[in-house]
Amino acid sequence: MAGHADAAHSNAGKYIQIAVVLFALTALEVALYEVCYGGLKTMAPGLGASLEPWFVEVLLLLSAFKFWFVAMFYMHLKFDMKLLSWLFLFSLIIAVIVIGALIILFGYNRGLWWPGGKW
């Protein structure tokens, strides 16, 4: 039922555009790695050095974009019932809470976040 309706909204052209974006973002991710740590480091040392402190953040941001594109367009969330988006989003929120909390808690336990964190 719902499935037939979406087809009208998106078409091959759009899918191709998104595919291109996804590839571009992936290429950016790899390039970022190469500039900061890999083969390109020597070629553009200044760029690498300035990007390096943001490596993790930028990488996560780029992947988040990719994630969003696939979910919204390939998985039709943008055109389907809102409920499905909420379903997915809620799961993701809990997932992020779990990952984030565990990283923080273990970092703390290992004394990374708080001087007395040893105990």
Place this chain on the structure above:
Amino acid sequence: MTTTTAALDHHDHDDAHAHHTSLPIDNRKLAIWTFIGSECLFFATLISTYLVYAGQSVKGPFPTDIFSVGLVTAGTAVLLFSSFFVVMALDGAQKGDRKKMLTWLSLTVLCGVFFAGMQVYEFWHFYHLGLGYSTNLFSASFYTLTGFHGAHVALGTLWLATILKDAIKGRVPPKKALNLEIAALYWHFVDVVWIIIFPVVYLMQMRS
């Protein structure tokens, strides 16, 4: 297992057609989304394990000794391609363009096989670099995470291949495009998980 059974339970669904559904959405589609929500936590836990144990291995080989950008980038590209392919196949299925559906679906299945093959090769390669399953924390959490992702890819490939088989026999008319749609949703999800795994598990851990 749950996925396939839920999603393939379509005869019950045919039956449900006789009734109305409360939401403008098919049971099976709602079910697969529910299942995907659940899977988020499955992978979140595996990723947490990997991250919590990053840098905690007492002996090597370490990620920096093992990973190289080339192979995994290729794999990532293949998976992204396949997401695009399956969406085209679905477009074909919904519009009743049988040839389009068959072409793109075949390509998708091919990508699945290729990715799975790549992973097998990668495991084999790493194993020969001295990274057994229980070598250290890194290896165990890496193989468990990517192994389960690989199992999902394999399952998805099998599923799509089954639909391809049906489609070749002409059993996937537009009004059954939903059969493909839910498989495609699952497939995209597997792709999306890899979108996270690629930077978090590979790129970030390769920093020297």
Place this chain on the structure above:
Amino acid sequence: MALPRALWRRHLPLGLLALFAVVVLAGCAGENYPQSTLHPKGDFAELVDAVFMKTVWWATAIFILVEAALLYAIFKFRGKPDDPEPKQVHGSTVVEIIWTVIPAAVLAFVAVPTVQTIFKTAEIPASSPDGQKPLTVEVIGHQWWWEFRYPELGIITANEMHVPVGRTVDIRMKTVDVLHSFWIPQLAGKRDLFPNRETRLWFTAKEAGEYPGACAEFCGLQHGKMLFYVMADTPADFDAWVARRMQDSVTVVPMAAAIPSDTVGPAADATGLMDTLTVSPMAQAAMDPRVAEGEKLFLTKACAGCHSLKAVGGPPVMVGPNLGGIGARRMIAAGWMRNTDENLKHWLQNPQEVKEGVLMAGYTLSDAEAEALVAYLRTKQ
């Protein structure tokens, strides 16, 4: 069913109430509960008790009010089957907001002291109430007994921790096997022991006394018999105890030479037997021939392979508890049995019967041998 129903209805509430009262009162009476959390004898336990009691009063008040409202509703609004339909009320935003806000306010009153106490108990005081630097004690968990080390004093002991009254004890814990939890209810709360991470706890005993404690994390077969005692001594008594432990170690035994070398097994050699052989002045003074016999047996029956008698300067890692001062300990078998001659003998002859699964196997000791060992161990004061 008519009879019991009527009977129940009339007498049950009263009966239950009486029962509750008995139980509550029994729990409040002090002295008979040496392991009680309700009768703190140390500063840490007092901090905890204070916040706990605050919570208890709030909870009791809420309990009484809410149960009373419930009972009132039950008795007030009893209906008969053919009563007319009562007024159909669907809710009331005002009332609902009120009973959301009131609990929230109550919780604020609980939350503030909670957080305060969390931070207060987290910080080990830099100095004791008596002005001294806290005394460090390392607690090492074993399946199923406790090892205590005093790094500043060099002392190693087991299952009985001595601390001076008035001096803060800074406890650092680890386990050599599975998780355990160190719990000494009258002095402090509990803290788990991990194999890979040092955990800490602290307390200052306020009154001299013998405080029983227990392992509070399930640790396998004999978790139930992994107990211990903390002996809070007056400073003088504590110094005397320390001095005795030092003495355990001063005289290296000349008697060792008297033992035929073929009876000294490889196990003894491997664990530095010669070092562990010590004789306290009391043993030397003892006229009892069983003591000498016991000492010999201690070496020949492989005891020394797992136990050191040297509280200071003994080997650092042993399978069994350090037996320095075992003669004067209150309990044996990790706090399970009174340290009487009879019990000790029973333990030596058949530890598995006392505590199935302990690493100490039976060593086929005749009555005479066991008694000799007991006599010998008894000299280790």
Place this chain on the structure above:
Amino acid sequence: MATTVLEPTMTRTAALAKRSVLVDWLTTVDHKKIGIMYGAWAFFFFVIGGVEALIIRAQLARPEATLVSPEFYNQLFTMHGTTMIFLAVMPLSAMFFNFMIPLLIGARDVAFPRLNAMSLWVFVLGGLFLNASFLFGTAPNGGWFGYAPLSGRQYSPGPHMDFWVLGLQILGIASLAAGVNFFTTILNMRARGMTLMRMPMFVWATLITQVLVLLSFPVITVALILLMADRLFGSGFFVTAMGGDPMLWQHLFWVFGHPEVYILILPAFGIISEILPVFSRKPLFGYSAMVFSSAFIAFLGFGVWSHHMFSTGMGPLADSFFSLATMLIAIPTGVKIFNWIGTLWGGSLQFKTPMYFALGFIAMFIMGGLSGVMHSVAPADLQQTDTYFVVAHFHYVLFGGSILALTAGAYYWWPKMFGKMLDEGLGKFHFWTTMIGFNLTFFPMHFAGLLGMPRRVYTYPSGLGFDLYNLMATVGAFFLAFSILVFMWNVIKTWRSSERAPADPWGGATLEWTIPSPPQEWNFDDEPVVTERDAVWGMKRAAGVRMLPEPVAGDGKGIHMPGPSWWPLVVSLGILSFFVGFMFDKPWAFPFGPVTVFGLLLTTFAIFKWAYEAPDAHATNH
């Protein structure tokens, strides 16, 4: 719609009649039969868990007792906890989900009937597998939360914990499948006009419970996979020598474990919210607040897990965070308690057995909730954790909460499920014996705990002041067992009686009371249409009656129901075989023995057969 199949009803009935009773129950996809089987099996496991508890209590009656060996004791409490939680309370709730949800929402079945049958069989086989460990004398012995490293290979070399790890893994599949199924069913199979905010509260509770299941079970699944890998493949996730950290097990377990306790209590809340209005003859007070508080409890439930780990030394910041988050849960729970009392207020209370148990639930649950709040005070919990105070807390919420509510539900829905009323006199006797036995068992445990008695000890020395409390608890436990015998007697008596229950014995507000007791296979002759909350009360009011007239049984003509199927059972056997294969500690079975491979193939094969099974294959072939 056009696809409606007009089955020749006669052939169908004839064909079904030929099937033996056993085959009928093994292949059924009828949610009602599945519900009854869930209930029967769960009660069976409940008695097993209860007998384990009785042996525990017998051993603890006196200090220094030697009734059972320490090893057996450890197996007893591990299996008692595991059984009660996974094999008794969860499936008892599932019984009501299965039987009642389609009726409450006006549907003819769940969204995926065969998947539903699979959940049942996976649960049954998983439960039998877990308990089979007793036959080998190697029942799990590491506690229901299986803390590493005690549960790892090094300290638990035998098959004990393999049974536990694999058994829970199997049960998890059942729960997840049911979770997907009921989530979909509730969102998508509601009767016309039944908007979300018109759903009965039990339906809401079920919906939210499924969310908890779906989001928390994957976490324990992964934790169990990691532990299994440690045990079977020598990885070191929880082996410190390899850098592994036992804390990770604890975190993962409780990330699941805390939502799990709300999985155990939310259905109970739902049942109570159905019963109170009916027996107060007054709608539920503050319906929307009840919905939102449940949702809020569920959401908060994901952010408090570390309150089980206050003694691990997480540091003051983490302790404070988890303390406060835990306390917050008291607020929505309080809203529920007050709204229940508000429902009673001004009502015309009818004291039938379900009402007794429902009121008993409120009274007892408050107690358990308040001791929970005492735990949430992190420093205080340093004294309470791992003592009998905790044991008291969780039995007040689990028995005083879940079990009392489930019992209330049993009395309430029994006539609908079996077409006969449970005896009122015996029911009330059951209630009072339960209340006495329960309080006598668990109230003294508060004191035992505060006076310093650790939990999971197979014995304790005399002289610490625990003796009296333990004796009381033991006497209470046997009294409680007696009360359950009363219940069983009531069931037998009812079974034997020939008196039929009316369709609507209580003056109910929800759709199940409009159809005969027990309902026909197709539930509703005509799909109901709902125009308001408490729809049936609305109908009665409109008709000016207190009770609806007895419905006339329809003939089901033209109603197409899914046919029975063997494949769910076969899939379950495949899954069982897959996991059992990991039990063999033989070279030929490593790492994937033939049994595992066989299980995998059987599962795959059965899933394909299932997917391509023609609707009604069995019904029409005969």
